Amino acid sequence: MIVVAQPDDGLQIKDMTYRTGMFSEEEVQCVADIWQQHLQFGPAASGYSFYVDRVDDKVNGFVCVGPRGLTDRVYDLYWIVVDPDVHRKGIGRQLLERAEQAVRDLNGRILVIETSGTEKYAGTRAFYIGVGYLHEATLRDLYSDGDDLCIFTKRILPVKDRL
Numbered sequence: 258m259i260v261v262a263q264p265d266d267g268l269q270i271k272d273m274t275y276r277t278g279m280f281s282e283e284e285v286q287c288v289a290d291i292w293q294q295h296l297q298f299g300p301a302a303s304g305y306s307f308y309v310d311r312v313d314d315k316v317n318g319f320v321c322v323g324p325r326g327l328t329d330r331v332y333d334l335y336w337i338v339v340d341p342d343v344h345r346k347g348i349g350r351q352l353l354e355r356a357e358q359a360v361r362d363l364n365g366r367i368l369v370i371e372t373s374g375t376e377k378y379a380g381t382r383a384f385y386i387g388v389g390y391l392h393e394a395t396l397r398d399l400y401s402d403g404d405d406l407c408i409f410t411k412r413i414l415p416v417k418d419r420l
Contacts (some may be wrong), residue, residue, distance in 0.1 A: 266316050273339075287343060
């Protein structure tokens with residue numbers, strides 16, 4: 258079940274981010290840092306909202322979204338991670354749908370996702386396209402030589418505009 262993350266979820270969030278093998282130590286530490294900001298200041302002040310897929314006491318995945326500065330109702334998807342033990346069971350799609358709903362609830366217009374252009378992330382990019390995101394741009398060698406930044410977007414229509 259996808260729910261708002263609770264303070265006790267932090268260790269599992271950091272651990273699963275590490276265990277995916279997808280992220281550097283610096284990236285894992287980034288997740289831990291924004292989690293701490295979320296706990297210390299709350300979603301509104303920190304700009305980070307976390308949702309988790311939880312079964313009993315086990316966190317199977319998480320997503321983090323927040324407003325994009327200096328924009329009109331645009332949000333960033335900062336992180337989406339699924340525990341490697343439960344990959345390919347639809348959890349990533351459910352987490353992404355929850356993030357979209359959070360943006361919709363806040364009258365957001367667009368959700369932006371940035372990810373790596375390396376082969377390691379080919380499945381991730383295919384996932385975003387498969388769930389309706391547009392590959393808007395690629396910034397060559399942005400992360401490092403040979404590691405492009407790929408930008409995906411999806412228009413999120415507020416409920417009142419969808420009727």
